[in-house]
Amino acid sequence: PTTISRLDYQPYPYLLPNVELEFDLDAAATKVSARLHFQRKPDAAADLPLVLDGSELELVSVAIDGQALRADQYELSGETLRLFPRSAAFVVEITSLCKPAENSSLMGLYVSGASLFTQCEAEGFRRITWFPDRPDVMSRYRVTLRADKSRYPLLLSNGNLLQSRDLDDGRHEAVWEDPHPKPCYLFALVAGGFACREQTIRTRSGREALLQVYSDPESRDKTEWALESLARAVRWDEQRFGLELDLDRFMVVAARDFNMGAMENKGLNIFNSAYVLADAESATDASFRAIEAVIGHEYFHNWTGNRVTCRDWFQLSLKEGLTVFRDQEFSADMLAADLPEAEARSARAVKRIDDVTTLRIAQFPEDAGPMAHPIRPESYQEIGNFYTATVYEKGAEVIRMQHTLLGEAGFRAGLEEYFRRHDGSAVTCDDFVAAMESVYARQHPGKNFEVFRRWYSQAGTPRVQVKMDYDQALGRCTITLSQHCEPAGIEKLQVPPAAKPPLHIPFALGLLGREGQALSLQHEGQARDTVLLDLTAASQSWSFDGIPERPVPSLLRNFSAPVIVEYPYSDAELTLLAGHDTDPFARWEAGQELAMRQLLALVAAIQAGQPPRVDPGFVQVWHALLDDKTLSPAYQARALTLPAEKILLERTSPMDPQAVAHARAELRGVLGAELGSSWLRIYQECADEPQEYHPDALQAGRRALQNLALSYLMAGAHPQAPKLALDQYYEAANMTDRMGGLSALVNFSDTPAATQALGHFYEQWQQDPLVVDRWFTLQATAPTTSVEAVRALMLHPAFTLRNPNRARSLIFQFCMNNLQGAHTPEGYQFWAEQVVALDRINPEIAARLARAFDNWARYVPANRDAIRQALETIQSHSPLSRNVSEIITKALK
Numbered sequence: 001p002t003t004i005s006r007l008d009y010q011p012y013p014y015l016l017p018n019v020e021l022e023f024d025l026d027a028a029a030t031k032v033s034a035r036l037h038f039q040r041k042p043d044a045a046a047d048l049p050l051v052l053d054g055s056e057l058e059l060v061s062v063a064i065d066g067q068a069l070r071a072d073q074y075e076l077s078g079e080t081l082r083l084f085p086r087s088a089a090f091v092v093e094i095t096s097l098c099k100p101a102e103n104s105s106l107m108g109l110y111v112s113g114a115s116l117f118t119q120c121e122a123e124g125f126r127r128i129t130w131f132p133d134r135p136d137v138m139s140r141y142r143v144t145l146r147a148d149k150s151r152y153p154l155l156l157s158n159g160n161l162l163q164s165r166d167l168d169d170g171r172h173e174a175v176w177e178d179p180h181p182k183p184c185y186l187f188a189l190v191a192g193g194f195a196c197r198e199q200t201i202r203t204r205s206g207r208e209a210l211l212q213v214y215s216d217p218e219s220r221d222k223t224e225w226a227l228e229s230l231a232r233a234v235r236w237d238e239q240r241f242g243l244e245l246d247l248d249r250f251m252v253v254a255a256r257d258f259n260m261g262a263m264e265n266k267g268l269n270i271f272n273s274a275y276v277l278a279d280a281e282s283a284t285d286a287s288f289r290a291i292e293a294v295i296g297h298e299y300f301h302n303w304t305g306n307r308v309t310c311r312d313w314f315q316l317s318l319k320e321g322l323t324v325f326r327d328q329e330f331s332a333d334m335l336a337a338d339l340p341e342a343e344a345r346s347a348r349a350v351k352r353i354d355d356v357t358t359l360r361i362a363q364f365p366e367d368a369g370p371m372a373h374p375i376r377p378e379s380y381q382e383i384g385n386f387y388t389a390t391v392y393e394k395g396a397e398v399i400r401m402q403h404t405l406l407g408e409a410g411f412r413a414g415l416e417e418y419f420r421r422h423d424g425s426a427v428t429c430d431d432f433v434a435a436m437e438s439v440y441a442r443q444h445p446g447k448n449f450e451v452f453r454r455w456y457s458q459a460g461t462p463r464v465q466v467k468m469d470y471d472q473a474l475g476r477c478t479i480t481l482s483q484h485c486e487p488a489g490i491e492k493l494q495v496p497p498a499a500k501p502p503l504h505i506p507f508a509l510g511l512l513g514r515e516g517q518a519l520s521l522q523h524e525g526q527a528r529d530t531v532l533l534d535l536t537a538a539s540q541s542w543s544f545d546g547i548p549e550r551p552v553p554s555l556l557r558n559f560s561a562p563v564i565v566e567y568p569y570s571d572a573e574l575t576l577l578a579g580h581d582t583d584p585f586a587r588w589e590a591g592q593e594l595a596m597r598q599l600l601a602l603v604a605a606i607q608a609g610q611p612p613r614v615d616p617g618f619v620q621v622w623h624a625l626l627d628d629k630t631l632s633p634a635y636q637a638r639a640l641t642l643p644a645e646k647i648l649l650e651r652t653s654p655m656d657p658q659a660v661a662h663a664r665a666e667l668r669g670v671l672g673a674e675l676g677s678s679w680l681r682i683y684q685e686c687a688d689e690p691q692e693y694h695p696d697a698l699q700a701g702r703r704a705l706q707n708l709a710l711s712y713l714m715a716g717a718h719p720q721a722p723k724l725a726l727d728q729y730y731e732a733a734n735m736t737d738r739m740g741g742l743s744a745l746v747n748f749s750d751t752p753a754a755t756q757a758l759g760h761f762y763e764q765w766q767q768d769p770l771v772v773d774r775w776f777t778l779q780a781t782a783p784t785t786s787v788e789a790v791r792a793l794m795l796h797p798a799f800t801l802r803n804p805n806r807a808r809s810l811i812f813q814f815c816m817n818n819l820q821g822a823h824t825p826e827g828y829q830f831w832a833e834q835v836v837a838l839d840r841i842n843p844e845i846a847a848r849l850a851r852a853f854d855n856w857a858r859y860v861p862a863n864r865d866a867i868r869q870a871l872e873t874i875q876s877h878s879p880l881s882r883n884v885s886e887i888i889t890k891a892l893k
C-alpha cells in the first residue's frame, strides 16, 4: 500500500475551468459522457502527461479535440488514465460506464431504495468518471441528466435548473448549471421520486432564495424541523459572521443509505435520513438537536469548505474543524435563544459539556492510540480513514482556542480577512492561521501564532500540571503551569523519542475563597473573576495579589484548551467547586472528578476481589446537587450523570473493561438506592408538566432529568420503579419519554415485562427504519446482551449489513458500547468476523468498525491477548480493502 505524504504535494499542472457532464441514468449501467476543457498552466512543462483518476469504470471511448484515441494512444493502468495532449488548451471527451446497483460502497453513484444518489468526498468522483479527483482543481459544471421519467421523476444536480423536457420512450432530461467553481468532491446528483417541503426566504441583501427539503413521499410530515433548522442556519450565519447564502436555491435530500451524517455538495446537500427526519412521536430530543446541528454544519460548509476549499486532503481540518466549531456555536446560540441571561448561560454550558464529553469519549482515546495523528495529518494510505474525531472535534477545539485568543469581534475580523484573501480558492490550514494571526498581531503588538501553529503538527493530548503557592503575609497567590505531551501513535516507536515543543495553551483560571465566593483577580490591568493565561513555554508562573486567604483554583474554565489538567485537589476542594464554582463548566467538572475518584476506587476494589464501598461523603455531593433548586434541569441532568464508561476506561491502567462496567453499575445502584426519595421527587416534578411537545432547552432538559431519575430508581431497585417505567413507556406522548421508559426496563430488568415492551415497540414501529434502528441499539447496548443474542438479532428479518445505519445500530453499538458483552473472547472474534464481512460490502464502514479496540495494547493481559488474536484473524483475510488494511496494520505495529 502506498503512503501519501503531506510534504509531497505538487500542484496539478492543468486548469479545468469548465466541465460538461451527461448522464444516461440507469441502476444497472449508467453511461457518463464528460467534456473536460483543460488549459496547461503557464509554468507547467509542455510534455507532462495528463493524469486522470478512475475506479470501477468501464472505458467506452476517449477523444482529444474531437479525435478519438486508439488504445495505444493512452495508458490505462490501475486507477490511472494517462493522456498525452499536444497543445496547451484542449478538450478531452470521455465516455464510460459505471454500475450503481452493484456499488455497495456508497461512494460514487449508488442506489438507495428506488433512487440514485452520489457521494464524492473524498475520492468518490473517480467512480463516476475519469477526472483529476483532487480538491485543488476547481471547475464550473454543466450537467445533463437523462432517465426514465416514471422511475426517476426528479432529476437534481448542483446549482440552477436551466431546462427540463420530456424525451422519447418515457425518458426525460434536466440540465443544471452551477455558477460557482467547485472541486469534484462537491459534485452531486440525485434521481428518484421525492416529496418536497420548501420555503422562500429573503437573504440579508434582499435576494430571494428557495430552501427545499426532499424526502421519501411517506416521510414528508417529518421534514418540518429540518427545513426550519435550515432557515435558522441561514439567518444565523448572516448575523453572527456576516455570511450570506450565495445561491438562488438550496436543496437538502434525505437518503436511507449513507456512510456518514451528511454531505455539503454545493447547493445540493445529501443527508443520512437520520439527520433530516423527525417528529415528536418518532424522534428523541437528542435527534432533534442532532438534526439542527448537522443541517447547520452542512449549510455552514457553503462558506467554510465550498467557497474556500482545501488544497489537498491533509488540510481537511481547515474546513471540518472550522465548520464543527461553527455548528457548535450555532447549536449553543439556538439553545440559549430567548432565555433570560442566567438560563442562557446554563444552556450554553450544557452544550459545552456535551461537546467536551464527545471529545473525551472519541478523541482523547484516538490521541492515545495507534491511529493518533495531528489535526493536519502528515501521511495516510486511505484518506477515508482520516475523517476522525481528531480532524473534526480536536480541530474544532483548535479553532475555538483561536476564538478565545482573539475574542468574538477579533475572530469575526479574522474570518473576514480569510475570505478577503482566499474566496474562490483551495488553501491550507496555514493560510487560515495566517489570516487569524494578522488580527491577533494587531490586537497584541509583538505577539504572533508561531507557537500556536504547532497545534496543527502535534498529535497527543497535552497535560498541564498546575502548582499553586500561597503567601499569606503578602496575600499573593502564584500559579505555575507546566505542560508536556507524551509521544503519540507512531512516535512511540521512535528512538530516541522526537522532541515535542511546547504549545500555545489559553488557560482560563478563577480563584474561589474558602466559602466558595469568587475572588477578583488583577491581570493585564483589569480586575476579573476569570483570567486567561497564555501558556506558551514549558513552564510559566503568574502571581495574583490581594488574595485574602488560601484559595481553591478553578482550572481550565469552560474547557479553554483540549488538554488534561493535573492538580492535587483534596476531595473537600472538589466538593466546594462542585457546589459553588461560578463557571458552570468547571463546576460540572469538579463533580465529575469526584465521581471519577469513587469509580476508580471501586475498580480497584473489584480487581482486588474486595467488596466495593462507596464513600458517604460522595453520596452527599450527589444529594446536594439533586436538591439544588437553582440549577436548570438540563444542567442538573449532566451534573448527576456519572462519567461515561469509556472515559473511565481511559483512566484505568491497564484498561479493564469488565471492572469498569461493574464499577459504574455499582455506583449507580448505590446512588439510586440511597437517594431514592430524592430521585422519586425529581421524577414526579419533571413528569408533572404536560405541554405540547417542543425540543427546546427547557422541555428537553426536563425530560432528560426525568429519564435520568428513572434510570437511577431502576438501578437502585426502588419498589415503584418498574411500574413507573412501564407506565411511562406505554403512555408516552413522545419518543423521548417512550425511549426513556423502555430503556429503563431493558437496561435494568431482564423481566417478561421488559421483553413484552420490546416486542410491542417493534410491532408499533416496524415501518419506520429510524425507529427500528433504536430498537436494535437498545438491545445491542443492554448489559445482559451476549454475542449469541446479537447473532440472533442479526437473523431478524429487519437486519441487514448493507444499510450503514442498521449495521451501526446493532454491530457497532454492541462492539463499541457494550463493555460487558463485547469485551469477551467471543465478543472479539465476533467483531473480527463482522469487520471482514463488512469489508466486502463497504470498506469505509468496515474500517470504522475495525477501530473498535484501537487501544488493545493497554488492556489487561487476558483482553489484550484476545484482541490481538482477533486483529490477526482480520489481517489473515485477503484481500482486505486499503481502508481496513491501514487500520489493522497500524494497530498491530
Ligand code: B3K
Residues within 6 Å of the ligand: 121, 122, 259, 260, 261, 262, 263, 264, 297, 298, 301, 320, 384, 387, 844
Ligand atoms: N464532508 C462530509 C464528509 C464525507 C466524507 C465521507 N467519506 C461530511 C461533513 O463533514 O460535513
Ligand code: ZN
Residues within 6 Å of the ligand: 297, 301, 319, 320, 323
Ligand atoms: Zn463537515
